[in-house]
Each structure stands twice: as C-alpha cells, then as structure tokens.
Amino acid sequence: MRVLDLSWLLPGPFCTNILAELGAEVVKVERPEGGDHLRTLMPGASAIVNRGKRSIVLDLKRVEDRETFDALLAASDVFVESFRPGVAQRLGCDWATLSARHDRLIYLSLSGYGQDGPLAQHPGHDINYLALAGAMGIPGHWGEEPRRSGLPVGDLAAALYGVINILAALRARDAGGRGTFIDLAIAESVLHWSQIRIADLDRSGAVARWGHLQPGSDVFATADGARIALGVVEGKFWRAIAEAVGDPALARRAEDFEHARWETREAVGDALRTSLGAAISAHACAHWERVLAAADVPFSVIADPAGAMEAPQFIARGMVATIPERPGGVRVAALPGRRYRGVAGRAPALDEHGAALRAEVRERRRA
Structure with a gap:
C-alpha cells in the first residue's frame, strides 16, 4: 500500500505513521516554507510520528511540482489531507477533482469539525475538540474539577479512527473496485469516546459529578513524595x-x-x-x-514518559525500540500487538527524498 500524505501537525501524521508501521510506503508532501509546522513546534513529536516516511517538498501552485504531485498520486492507494474545509478545493486536490481521475483512491480528509455543520470553518486545537465533545466535563480524579489530559487525546483518537476507516475502505475497495471519501472530524472522534459516560446519567438527566469514579481508583502520595x-x-x-x-x-x-x-x-x-x-x-x-x-x-x-521507556514490563515485551534519529538514537514505542515487532526507521529530513521521488516519476513516465 502506498500513501500520499499531505497532512501536518499531529493527527494526520500519526495516522500515516501507524500505516507505515504496518508496512505501508508513506510519501510525506511538505510545503516549501519550512515543511510541516511540527518540525519546529515539537521536533521530538515530529521525529516520532514521521518515522519511516519519505519526504518531498512540493508547491502545488507550480506547474512542475503539480505534475510531480499528480504522478505520485497516480501510484498511490491512499491520500490524506488535513486542510480546513474548502482549502483542498482551491488547491485542486479535493475529493471531486482527484476521484475523477483516480476512481480507486481512498481519500481521508481530517479536520477539526468536519466538512459541514455550523463549526466547519471554525479554527481549533485539541483542547477545543475535547471541550465541545464533553471530555473536559468529565472529572478524572475524585473530588476535583475536570482537567485537560497531558496527552492530545483528540488528535490521537482521530489518528486511530483514520487508520480504522482507511483499512475498512481498502477492504471495501477490494470487494467493489472503487475508492472512498472519508470525512473525519477530530471532535467527533472524541465524542465517540465520551459516549461511554452516557450510562452515568442520573435521574435528572445530568451526568452525576463523580458518579463514574471510585475513591480507591485514584492517585495517592507516599511518604517520600512518590x-x-x-x-x-x-x-x-x-x-x-x-x-x-x-x-x-x-x-x-x-x-x-x-x-x-x-x-x-x-x-x-x-x-x-x-x-x-x-x-x-x-x-x-x-x-x-x-x-x-x-x-x-x-x-x-506513576512514571514520567522517560521512565515508562525504562519499565521492565515494556522492555521484556519488546515494546521499546531505538531509531537513529540523532547520535545515540531516540527511544520509541513499537506498535502494540504481538504480530508486529520493529519500527519503520527514522523520520526524514525536509525534502530528503525529493530527488529520488522525482526520478521515480520520470522513470514511470518513460515506462
């Protein structure tokens, strides 16, 4: 499976990272002005979610780069983008345009609120999606007000639902021969998880404040501060x-x-x-x-992230691997599931594979 990835920041790249870990060839298309914003905002996270991919810089407004993009797309099974609704259409890489030429293409459009609805054009980040979907209204500790998780739960949830939808669409394509458009909203991914608290509704119809919590299922401090x-x-x-x-x-x-x-x-x-x-x-x-x-x-x-990578349980099960991202390597978590072991390799430098990918495009044209 070949994936052309025109997404950035966390949800889309993490989705395609999982696909790469499962064996897909992922080509990451990046903007000329510095590439994916995640490279500078969170370099460590960028190294994790983009490992095993090939990078090429393309300006879709330039004729030559657009031709390269179209050639890469023709050789791809899956296309992933994370534009705000309407931007892909202006760039000529929306579902209607691409599917007209590539009827077997699986197209994942990943956005904050989806392609339609009153918030479709509204900007947002993980905290906004958690708030809208009710996740930040659910306390996690006994006797305390709800707080945001230290993990970008919405972004990670959307990445997983992206993988699930892509794999299901590929299976359907195998049976029916045509591609699929997947309109995936990060906020809806969180809502799908938040629904498990619906069972905690009290008689008045409001969620009981701590009805889902147990006083013995919590965090406790020891005498030495642990x-x-x-x-x-x-x-x-x-x-x-x-x-x-x-x-x-x-x-x-x-x-x-x-x-x-x-x-x-x-x-x-x-x-x-x-x-x-x-x-x-x-x-x-x-x-x-x-x-x-x-x-x-x-x-x-309770361990911090670095301590988790040293946990004997994870090491014993082969969950901790090292990629050659820098001298000494970077420790990463392998994809869960005993059928799989190994990681896809390091993350690419910006446009690292641009020349090679353009050469492959020229070779296919000559064939």
Whole structure:
C-alpha cells in the first residue's frame, strides 16, 4: 500500500505513521516554507510520528511540482489531507477533482469539525475538540474539577479512527473496485469516546459529578513524595488493601460507599478516600511496592514518559525500540500487538527524498 500524505501537525501524521508501521510506503508532501509546522513546534513529536516516511517538498501552485504531485498520486492507494474545509478545493486536490481521475483512491480528509455543520470553518486545537465533545466535563480524579489530559487525546483518537476507516475502505475497495471519501472530524472522534459516560446519567438527566469514579481508583502520595496509582474498585481488592494497610474498617466503609444513595455517596466517598490517603502517606513508595504486590492489589508507581521507556514490563515485551534519529538514537514505542515487532526507521529530513521521488516519476513516465 502506498500513501500520499499531505497532512501536518499531529493527527494526520500519526495516522500515516501507524500505516507505515504496518508496512505501508508513506510519501510525506511538505510545503516549501519550512515543511510541516511540527518540525519546529515539537521536533521530538515530529521525529516520532514521521518515522519511516519519505519526504518531498512540493508547491502545488507550480506547474512542475503539480505534475510531480499528480504522478505520485497516480501510484498511490491512499491520500490524506488535513486542510480546513474548502482549502483542498482551491488547491485542486479535493475529493471531486482527484476521484475523477483516480476512481480507486481512498481519500481521508481530517479536520477539526468536519466538512459541514455550523463549526466547519471554525479554527481549533485539541483542547477545543475535547471541550465541545464533553471530555473536559468529565472529572478524572475524585473530588476535583475536570482537567485537560497531558496527552492530545483528540488528535490521537482521530489518528486511530483514520487508520480504522482507511483499512475498512481498502477492504471495501477490494470487494467493489472503487475508492472512498472519508470525512473525519477530530471532535467527533472524541465524542465517540465520551459516549461511554452516557450510562452515568442520573435521574435528572445530568451526568452525576463523580458518579463514574471510585475513591480507591485514584492517585495517592507516599511518604517520600512518590505517587502511586491504585485501582481498588472491587470488594476483594478493598479487603486486600484494608489488610495490607492495617485498617480493617476500610473494607466496611467501601461497602457503605457501594450501597450509599446518590445524595450521600459523595460524602461517604470523601471519607473513604481520606482514610486511604492517610494510610498510603505513612510509608515510602518502596514499602508499598512490596506490600501491595504481596497483597495482590492493583497498583502502579506513576512514571514520567522517560521512565515508562525504562519499565521492565515494556522492555521484556519488546515494546521499546531505538531509531537513529540523532547520535545515540531516540527511544520509541513499537506498535502494540504481538504480530508486529520493529519500527519503520527514522523520520526524514525536509525534502530528503525529493530527488529520488522525482526520478521515480520520470522513470514511470518513460515506462
């Protein structure tokens, strides 16, 4: 499979990166003025999401570059762009124009809000899509107001839905022989994830403030300043941690919480979390690692991204790889799934493959 990628920043490039990791040949088309903005905004992220691709700089307003673009497109199965609605049409690379010449083309248009609707022309970034789709109205910690995740959840979700839609479209093309236009909105990708909280609607029709949260499934500070994420939800784990911390009353309070009415559930949960937090704060992280592991309690010490790359679990399963991005290499995460191992290689320099790709175009014309 060959992919012509005219997207930039994170959602589109991450989508095509996953396709490259799955074996696709991805040609990244970049603007003459510095290439993809991600190269300067987030060089590290650019190196991750563009690894394994070939880069060519093209100005679609120049006749010669447009001819090169058309030739590359003719040899491609998939085209990906992330323009605001209407821009692709002005550049002559919209679905109607391209599909008229390439009826087997899979065309992914990835935008913030989609090709139509009242917000189609509205600018936005990840935080805006999360807010609109309800994700920023869902608290993630007991007793705290909703906060934005440190990860660009909307961008990453859209990338995954892009891959899913492209693979489904390729399968349909194999059966029916024609290409497909995919209109994918980042905000809608988040909405599809946010819907799982619909089940938390209370009788008034409003989402219960912390109805989806559990006081024992949260982050707790240890005596030495480390942070431990506990996943104490089921009764058996409450009984196990109550014994581990030496407070048998914890298990009884957990039962009270499970049977509490909505109007008292928050207060009961507050007291339960406070008791558990006080117990965890009495000892250092190493103590709890030993004790909680022995008690079979779900827990994890919170790692930063660099620490995650050193986790023995990920290393043991071959999830950490190194690409020759700079002297000493850059550690990256391999694509999940035991059927796959290896990474697609380093990210290209701007226009690194321009000469080679133009030569390939000339060779195809002579053939």
